[in-house]
Amino acid sequence: MQFSDDLEFDHRDRKDIYDYIERNGRVDYDEARAALNMDETAFGHHVAILRREGVIERDEAEDELRLAFEDAEVEIHSVGDVEFTIRQAHEDDLDGLVEAIRTALADRTYIVGETVADTVDHEDVLLRHNEVQSRVFFVATVEGAVVGWVNLDHPEVDSLEHTAELTVGVVPEYRGHTIGSELMERAYGWARDNGYEKLYNSVPATNERGMEWLEDHGWETEAVRERHYRIGDEYVDEVMMAVWP
Missing domain, CATH: 3.40.630.30 (Gcn5-related N-acetyltransferase (GNAT))
Incomplete structure (x- = not known):
């Protein structure tokens, strides 16, 4: 059951990235890209858009992606x-x-x-x-x-x-x-x-x-x-x- 079907993603790859993070929680950046079988440049581009839209965040120190809702305290x-x-x-x-x-x-x-x-x-x-x-x-x-x-x-x-x-x-x-x-x-x-x-x-x-x-x-x-x-x-x-x- 993926509620992201109701989000207005304007590109299928961005929806796939969101679904993967939502399903798995905090994910390693490179492992997520490999699991989704995406080109490195394209993956980085879509991640940047999702971050700009406030949907996901990237932990630069750990190089992990997570939902923007996350509280690390x-x-x-x-x-x-x-x-x-x-x-x-x-x-x-x-x-x-x-x-x-x-x-x-x-x-x-x-x-x-x-x-x-x-x-x-x-x-x-x-x-x-x-x-x-x-x-x-x-x-x-x-x-x-x-x-x-x-x-x-x-x-x-x-x-x-x-x-x-x-x-x-x-x-x-x-x-x-x-x-x-x-x-x-x-x-x-x-x-x-x-x-x-x-x-x-x-x-x-x-x-x-x-x-x-x-x-x-x-x-x-x-x-x-x-x-x-x-x-x-x-x-x-x-x-x-x-x-x-």
């Missing part, structure tokens, strides 16, 4: 005997991220989060940055393993350009170490830097702990949709929440 935190890293997810985090989301949400109290895991698992792509959708993940890792995430998903619609849907979670083993709070703060900062004024989220009314945690981080309830979810044999209200970071 890495944070290291230590709480008690746990040291964890907060950074933007890379495409090679996909399997570990999906596993972490499903582990964190095994009790089925966060339906939107479950949907995120199913979507990226099906599409086999983490980052999106095109005219249809923008999607970014930040992950928390301990000794290289993904133990938490925060996701911002933004449909490219003019009337909603100031908003993004957020999901966040931490696997049970690592809760209580401020990992979720650090992920949320990273998401707030990234949202402000990229012009998102409002973040929204929805949780089943049975997830009282989740709602309290969000309220502690500045979220407010906007509306309730009655009997919106069916969890097992029970109909459960959806609580729609938001924050202006």
Whole structure:
């Protein structure tokens, strides 16, 4: 599923370059050119145009190409005997991220989060940055393993350009170490830097702990949709929440 089909590329080679980077994440410049079987001059020309249009970036030091949406900052935190890293997810985090989301949400109290895991698992792509959708993940890792995430998903619609849907979670083993709070703060900062004024989220009314945690981080309830979810044999209200970071 390549949303770049909706981008207005005026040359097939530029679309192929974009698709390759979107599918593989950060890619070596020469390896990408070879994989796409493009002439060196033509490849450089198309890359230069994509960079000028703000679609991709080139890391000159590492000679890598990446989506322009990428954030390279890495944070290291230590709480008690746990040291964890907060950074933007890379495409090679996909399997570990999906596993972490499903582990964190095994009790089925966060339906939107479950949907995120199913979507990226099906599409086999983490980052999106095109005219249809923008999607970014930040992950928390301990000794290289993904133990938490925060996701911002933004449909490219003019009337909603100031908003993004957020999901966040931490696997049970690592809760209580401020990992979720650090992920949320990273998401707030990234949202402000990229012009998102409002973040929204929805949780089943049975997830009282989740709602309290969000309220502690500045979220407010906007509306309730009655009997919106069916969890097992029970109909459960959806609580729609938001924050202006």
